[in-house]
Amino acid sequence: MLDESLLDSPQGLAQADRRALLRGAAEAGARVRTAVRYAAEAGVNDLEPDGRPRAVLIAGPGAAATQTADLLGTLAGAGSPVTRLAPTGVAPAAGALRWELPGWAGSVDLLLIATPDGTEPGLSLLAEQAYRRGCTVVAVAPARTPLAETVNGSHSLFVPMATAPYDPDQPLAAASAPGVLWALLTPLLALLDRTGLLSAPPEVLETIADRLDAIAERCGPATATYSNPAKTLAAELADALPVVWTEGVSAGPAGRRFAAALAELSGTPAVVAELPEALAAHSALLAGPLAAGADPGDFFRDRVEEPPALHARVVLLRDRPIGGITAAPAARELALTHDTPISELEPEAGGELESLAELIAVTDFAAVYLALASGA
Template identity: 40%
Template sequence: MTWEPGRLDDQHHLTEADPGGMLLAVAASAAQVRTGRRAAVEAGVDRLVGQGRPRAVVVAGMGTAGLTGDILAAVCGNGVPLPIMTLRSYQLPGWIGATDLVIAVSATGDEEETVSLAVQAVRRGCGLLAVCPPGSPLEAVAVQASAIHVPVRPDGPPRAALWLLTIPVIVAASALGLVTAGPEVFERVAAALEDIANRCRPSSESFVNPGKSLAMDLAESIPMIWGSSPVARAAAYRLACQLNETGKYPAVFGELPEAGHNQVAALEGPLAERDIFADTAGPTLRLVMLRDVEEHPQVTRQREASLRLARDRDVPVSELTAEGLHPLERLAALVGLADYAATYLALGYALDPTPVATITELRARVSQ
């Protein structure tokens, strides 16, 4: 299994090697934003206001659905007047009760972890909002509890439905006054994703295509991906997950300043060394820095110093900068590029980006 960058500009290869249509699914992100907002409005998520502001918001979800909780917390920011946490497990913590809101998110509606958390939430008298396909077990829990259900129907693998799952959660948070996000914000997010889709389209050659260029940077390296803010951290986690699942590729993610207390030490380790005289070069470390315009001043200093440390040791560096006024826009700028890069990385290795055979096998073994 070898990396061949020329594959990324071979239109026949890009079509033949992507039978599941992952590139098309990524290109549909802008449409997901508009569809997700419309579904949330039509489902009446503004009725949450009548239940009063919750003591805490808990987002239950696995994989891409779980990332919606991280995005919600990042977009709401440190000024939000209540805790927001994400649960990726089977059990609600003991402190969650009737004054809290549980948002259960699932692209399929049948993940046992998320369904289990929703059932527990109902039993404890929590408020419940379900974002999932109609006719699913999770929807059944919501209907039985007379809870609000936002019907979404992902077209393609769950990991390609991030925006369809995330936007209803942001709309709900806006209704509760946790974040300011009117229709114009969602339209700007959609426009940003459309711009990325245009610049990263398959017919755009590698030297002008930021998605292909990033894939070429990441190939044959071990990416250590850091975010410089909660928004950038969520994007870093998304990139790592997409590299894992879509690219079948290892990656490490972190957030400054915490990464400066542990992961930075890898810059002095064996993967940071490159032997230019070796017959065959092994994978080496690459520092991928995701920047946000809203950084703590000390984090900015740590980011700049970390990049100097990497360059002083000849560790390759990639820097990506979030663009946009609203945190959701800035997140879209980073995530949109990450989704394309992971897909192109898989295609450069001649891997079909859609199937996840090992995940399917793991679930089958667990269910036996």
């Protein structure tokens, strides 16, 4: 059950936020600026790559690496060479995950290691294997960790992970917690800008930080629910199964990130799909027992002692459509035809990275508010 009164109590939210999730969301812009500075100090802006890499391989544990690879692959566009390396198993002795390079990986390929931990022995072994194969290795991880020592020892490029600017030793929370993604993603955006795979020069990264700061002000705990899109969305998702539909290049990875954050932070399951395919993929779901009007039991029975029934709610995340072509009207019609409520988020005008940052920031705040108000 969601305690909606908690949403409008900044003091109550602060007491409930034992994992500092709200602070992580508010610090996203500062993390981007700190990460830009760390990347520059590590020499990323001075790199002059001799052509594009044949493949960009990304390795790291859990949701953080998955989301980073998803975002970079989407931003790199059609024919993207970005591939995430999944763990190949568990080392019997240490019980730690291990990674392996593909057999074809060599000197024309780039290995990116992104982790909020840095103590994984499997990633250190992977960095050593890539160095022996001649791959270029770049790692983003906390400083003074075994991975940092391995990467620096092999004359590869290491970028310290940006933590809170006022507390460099503060540990980061769960992989889907606000702040972790931007701390890992920002240096890699700057790096792939230098390779020509995408466009993320320093001035664009600064606009991202500004947009994140603006969202933090609009969605912060001091802003009342009626004018706070993140609190409003969290309240709407109480006792609901979020059915996340996305439209637009930026919205796709933002929707997948939102589903992962809901699961990890509040234990809320969600399904996600892109329009227009979502209309066919989820039409049966909306017509079944999860529809808002569905109630297979006796209408007159006493429901006072029963928990609320779980019903679907569509969350439509939209980037601005190119050429005005959109499936949003059909999505609204399908939802309302099946008595399913719908929430919509659309970013303000801006570049692709700014739109992506806004969608991620608002949904991050919403996932945090849902976790805190539901006591997760």
